[in-house]
Amino acid sequence: MLDWLKNIQKEYPEFWKTYLEKMDKKSNRYVAFTLETTGLNSRKDVILSIAAIGIVQDQVLIGDVFEIAIPQYKYLHDNGITHDFVLESKMPKLAEPAAIENFIAFIENAVLVGHRTYFDVEMLNEVLEKLGCGRLRNEALDIEIMYKKVHDLSEKSIALDEMAKAYKLPVTEHVSPTDDAYNIALMFLKLKSKLGLK
Amino acid sequence: MSNAIAYRVADFLKDFEPFNFLSYDELVVIAQSIRVLNLDKNKTLFQINDALHDSFYVVAHGIIQLMVVSDAEEMLLNKCHAGDIFGLRPFFAKNNYQMTAKAKDDCIVYAIPITVFKPYVSKNQAVLDFLLESFATNSKNQSDKMAKGLITDSIAFSENQSDLLYFQTLTYNRSPLKIGIQTTVKDTAQLITDNLYDSAVITEQGNPVGIVTDKDFRAKVATGRVAISQPITQLMSAPVVTVIENISVAEAQLVMLKHGVTHLCVTYDGTDKSEVKGIISEHDLVVAQANNPGVLLKEIRKSTSAKELKSVRDKLTEIIQSSLQRNIPLTHIQSIAGEITLALVKRAIELAILELGSPPARYAWLCIGSQGRKEQLLLTDQDSILIFEDVPADKYRDTKDYFIRLAKKATATLEKVGYKLCAQNHVASNMLWCKSLTDWIKQYNSWMNTPGEKSNEISSVFFDYEMASGEQKIEDALTEVIFKNAKNNVLFYDFLGNDALRKPPPLTFFKKFNVEEEGEFKGKFDLKNRAILPLVDAARLLTLSNGIKGINSTFQRYKQLAIIDPKHAEIYLNCAEAFLTLSKFSTEEGLKEDSNGHFLSLEDMNKVDKERLKAALVPMRDLEELIKDNYQLTQFS
Structure with a gap:
């Protein structure tokens, strides 16, 4: 009777199945990540790049970095946006399906950490749906919410740079998405210890 | 896989020793294995006796303090700023950490795994040298930074400390005069005199049985109570008061007071049943206590360049810092710092005079402002004025010219030491503030009798002064003028x-x-x-x-x-x-x-x-x- 459930499982692509298998265990790894998108509408807009960095035992692992630019030629062309900046990016480029597949393999069952994570996760889910996968199952934390909690702020939104400045993090002049992910990771460590999270 | 962060870290590292000895590509490889730690303020990274970590550390951001514990109090050894490396012990030693690393404020620290870095160390002599050197300095003391080559594995922090540490270990005579019990009084006196000592230990099989000091000779021999031909055992004070090695100043003093003696015998295990190691005299205590600021003053007098003066000033910062940490009264610290700063200024002037030849007239160099009040603990800006005695009109120009050149040299030296020039240019090298006594008296008269007339800005810093160098009479003359003018001067008040x-x-x-x-x-x-x-x-x-x-x-x-x-x-x-x-x-x-x-x-x-x-x-x-x-x-x- 429950065969239809198994059938759904079968239709998933291979990488998604591996991902789901890993979800059974709890991870001690966090992944700080950030997306560059064309806009704020998760249905219409697309992801231009993904950058992420791993954190284990309160240490940011510089070797554990993920960065990929997605040259959305078709989307950019259709909407008449120039795509020079994608071409100029030093990051390795992959088409959307491959990029997402790699990213899912990178994050595994780690806890995701981002700035306005709900939106980024929504964007990812949108793409995953296109690929015939389910929704992301990772636990997710948002440093903006953590920051508001620590400082007892009620303001609506706090930009990443603003937070970096408040914590005197070194801000490089040319900010690449990977730098952002790195800053999110550092900020996360600070906020984590301020909130006393284990 | 590309990695922008690894490049970013490599970019950071390449500016600092020892990483600048490595190629950029090597740095990128190293950076891949770096872990980044966030330390909140006052968080401890490792402590004395912690097991060694598998990595050493580079400060990326913030300040890390390295400390040792001495007599149950934490003592600052060194401050690590961005780019400094620390925690090198795992490279060179197997035993546990000998110091504590603590974040002074919120810090970000790179942890570089030893296993990753070790190949580069063995391949690259310059890197090894640098690591050894900084291991030595980090584990010893900042003041040894100048001395190269001396590399030890242990921390010899108990000696050579350049702070007001009362609880430091003593330096004392480690090769005392030891004589056998058969020696006569006369021979003993001869030996003591020959060696320029004031005491001798009488030993039997290496163990101390008694001690003779100048006092014993005066009290017992010169008074005729003991003949000079008698054996020394008749004269000596016994038993000896013995102490262990590494005794602190405070403790040595207590022992002396308790037993009413002027000399202590240091033995291997602190009892009189073991080998003699040395003798502590009252004089050693005096030297130890007056030790450090005195040594600094001496060093200043010997300095011949701005660089040497700067190293003295750095030591002063350490003294101030550790004094504050152990709650020594601020007035005391201020007066010591004031004296040392004054000596620095004086030496800077002397150096300028050495270069320019002796001055054509008598003068007084006054430090004004915070240094004039002896309240300058930090490297703030320098304020000074120069007064020279009145000279005939035809010589005035040359004299003034000489003093301005002198002041320029001296202030430049001080600037190199770390004292920035005053923002309002209240320095002796300024034409306005380098003039003859008569001009100065006129200046003060106009400031005090008609304040606010010419300009609203009489800077009150000119009323706190302290002479650094020159003729006392000139300073006195100025003081007299000020107090004469100040009497019932309602307008001025x-x-x-x-x-x-x-x-x-x-x-x-x-x-x-x-x-x-x-x-x-x-x-x-x-x-x-x-x-x-x-x-x-x-x-x-x-x-x-x-x-x-x-x-x-x-x-x-x-x-x-x-x-x-x-x-x-x-x-x-x-x-x-x-x-x-x-x-x-x-x-x-x-x-x-x-x-x-x-x-x-x-x-x-x-x-x-x-x-x-x-x-x-x-x-x-x-x-x-x-x-x-x-x-x-x-x-x-």
Whole structure:
């Protein structure tokens, strides 16, 4: 009777199945990540790049970095946006399906950490749906919410740079998405210890 | 896989030793295995006796303090700034950490795994040398930074300490004169005299059985009680008071007092049943206690370049820092720092004279402002004036020219030492502030008798001065002029009073701190202008009007005022205390931030400190009233 459930499982692509298998265990790894998108509408807009960095035992692992630019030629062309900046990016480029597949393999069952994570996760889910996968199952934390909690702020939104400045993090002049992910990771460590999270 | 962060880290590392010895590509590879740690303020990274970590550390951001514990108190060894490496012990030794690394403020630290870095060390001699060297300096003391080549594995921190450490171990005579029990009194006296000692230990099979000192010869031989042909055992004091090695100054002193002796015998295990290691005399104690500032003064006198003077100044910073940490009274620290700074200035002038030839006229170089009050603990700016004696008109130009050149050289030296030139250019190398005695007297007369006439800015810093070098009589002449003019000079007091009270109030109507609203220091509290300067200015006004001469420090001024004006003694004493508290805040902030300590960031302060700061601001209001009552502040307000 429950065969239809198994059938759904079968239709998933291979990488998604591996991902789901890993979800059974709890991870001690966090992944700080950030997306560059064309806009704020998760249905219409697309992801231009993904950058992420791993954190284990309160240490940011510089070797554990993920960065990929997605040259959305078709989307950019259709909407008449120039795509020079994608071409100029030093990051390795992959088409959307491959990029997402790699990213899912990178994050595994780690806890995701981002700035306005709900939106980024929504964007990812949108793409995953296109690929015939389910929704992301990772636990997710948002440093903006953590920051508001620590400082007892009620303001609506706090930009990443603003937070970096408040914590005197070194801000490089040319900010690449990977730098952002790195800053999110550092900020996360600070906020984590301020909130006393284990 | 590409990795922008690895490049970013490599970019950071390549500017610092020892990483600059490696190629960029190598750095990128190393960077891949780096882990980044975030340390909150006061968080400990590793402690003494912790097992070694598998990595060493580079400070990316913030300041890490390396400390050792001595007599149950933490003592600062070194501060690591961005780019500094520390925690090198795993490279060279197997035993546990010998020091504590603690974050002074919020820090970000790169951990570089030893296994990854080791291949580069063995391949690259320059890297190895640097690591060995910094291992030696980090584990010993900053003052050894100049001395290269001396590399030990142990931390020999107990000796050579350049601070006011009372609990330091003593340096004493480690090869005392040992004589057998059969020796006669005469031979012993001869041996002691030959060796220029003042004592000898009498040993039997290496163990001490007695001790003779000059006192024994005086009391027992010269008085005829013991003949010089008798064996020494008749003369010696026995049993000897023995102590262990590594005894601290404080303890040695206690033992001497307890037993009423002037010499202690150091033995292997601290009893008289083991081998003699040395002798501690009272003299050693005196030397140990007077040790460090004295040594610095000596070093200053020997220095021949700005660089050497700078290293002395660095040591002074250490002294100040460790003194503050162990709560040595601030007035004491200030007077020591004042003397040393004065000696620095004097030496800078001497160096300039050595270069330019002897001066054509007698002169006086006065330090003014905070150094004039001997309240300068941090590397703030230098203010000075130069007065030379009156010379015939035809020689005036050459003389002035010489002194300006002299002042330029001396101030440049001081600038290299770390004292920035005063922003208002109140330095002797300025034409305006380098002139003959007559001109200076005219200047002071016009400042004091017609204040506010020519310009509103008579800088009150000119009324705190201390001579660094030159002719005492010139300084005396100036003092006399000032006090003659000051007598019943209502206008002048009025001016000074207004100057003192014009400063912005430190607290708002709601008793909140008045912080800077804009500019570079937005959100910080202007400790100097809002809190310290009003107290300083008020003290100057009150001492001038009461005719108190020769007391320059603000603290002492208030103390003295309390004596001669007992009616308001309480206010004065409160102000004296408040001044010390505020200075301490400023100094601590300055040392922490490596700044001049003028601005306090309130966010980083805990509640207790904030309350203490607030309490220190209260006495000022009483003082303000007192000044308003005493001097009719009408002319300029």
